[in-house]
Amino acid sequence: MDGPETDFNLKVVLISFKQCLNEEEEVLLDHYINSWKGLVRFLNSLGAVFSFISKDVVSKLQIMEHLRKSPQYEHYTSLQSMVAYEVGNKLVDLDRRSRSRYPNSGCRTVLRLHRALRWLQLFLEGLRTSSEDARTSTLCSDAYNATLAAYHTWIVRQAVTVAFCALPTRKVFLEAMNVGSSEQAVEMLGEALPFIEHVYDISQKLYADHSLLDLP
Numbered sequence: 180m181d182g183p184e185t186d187f188n189l190k191v192v193l194i195s196f197k198q199c200l201n202e203e204e205e206v207l208l209d210h211y212i213n214s215w216k217g218l219v220r221f222l223n224s225l226g227a228v229f230s231f232i233s234k235d236v237v238s239k240l241q242i243m244e245h246l247r248k249s250p251q252y253e254h255y256t257s258l259q260s261m262v263a264y265e266v267g268n269k270l271v272d273l274d275r276r277s278r279s280r281y282p283n284s285g286c287r288t289v290l291r292l293h294r295a296l297r298w299l300q301l302f303l304e305g306l307r308t309s310s311e312d313a314r315t316s317t318l319c320s321d322a323y324n325a326t327l328a329a330y331h332t333w334i335v336r337q338a339v340t341v342a343f344c345a346l347p348t349r350k351v352f353l354e355a356m357n358v359g360s361s362e363q364a365v366e367m368l369g370e371a372l373p374f375i376e377h378v379y380d381i382s383q384k385l386y387a388d389h390s391l392l393d394l395p
């Protein structure tokens with residue numbers, strides 16, 4: 180039963196990233212997958228022009244869910260245990276020459292989501308701190324160019340640029356978050372974005388420590 184506190188809104192999704200971390204500051208994959216599913220729900224609500232993006236995220240979440248249901252599922256409890264298992268057992272393609280051996284490794288799959296999380300963090304921070312008349316397409320492409328663009332093919336970058344033109348205005352975006360007025364949405368972002376940032380920072384350090392930031 181949904182009440183005002185449990186209604187689906189962006190605050191619920193962003194705060195769900197807090198649950199991704201346990202007391203040891205390990206990133207728990209079930210929660211990470213669920214938080215991403217919440218984001219996909221928002222993406223789908225923005226219209227069919229974004230469906231090629233949402234399909235890519237869903238396919239990556241399915242890879243992770245498959246690993247969580249595999250006989251090796253215990254190794255996929257957290258990002259840390261996954262990295263230890265896949266790296267320790269050489270189940271990751273570390274360079275392009277070996278690209279085709281483990282195309283669905285957990286490490287390379289989460290890396291794509293991890294980079295996208297940084298895009299989301301920058302985009303929402305841009306929405307939060309920008310003026311009322313700021314263009315969302317500019318905020319979005321600035322965040323994209325600072326994060327994901329470097330890893331995407333020319334074709335993907337063109338498709339993404341077209342999709343950005345279909346973004347709603349800043350006001351509509353903030354209202355679509357379903358947390359009240361634009362001012363309340365801005366306040367919510369200030370409270371909730373640190374949870375995403377924390378998960379991002381811990382994942383980034385883990386990947387950097389294991390030289391996994393450029394997996395093909």
Ligand SMILES: CCCCCCCC/C=C\CCCCCCCC(=O)N[C@@H](COP(=O)(O)O)[C@H](O)/C=C/CCCCCCCCCCCCC
Binds near residue numbers: 221295
């Ligand atoms: C009311 C406010 C709601 C805001 C909530 C937004 C929800 C955001 C949800 C998802 C964000 C986008 C996630 C993009 C993941 C991209 C993963 C990726 O890099 N995939 C590429 C590489 O994968 P491999 O080939 O190596 O397996 C893949 O090639 C790319 C596929 C196409 C999609 C890439 C689009 C990225 C655009 C990011 C901006 C999204 C704009 C959304 C508008 C809010």
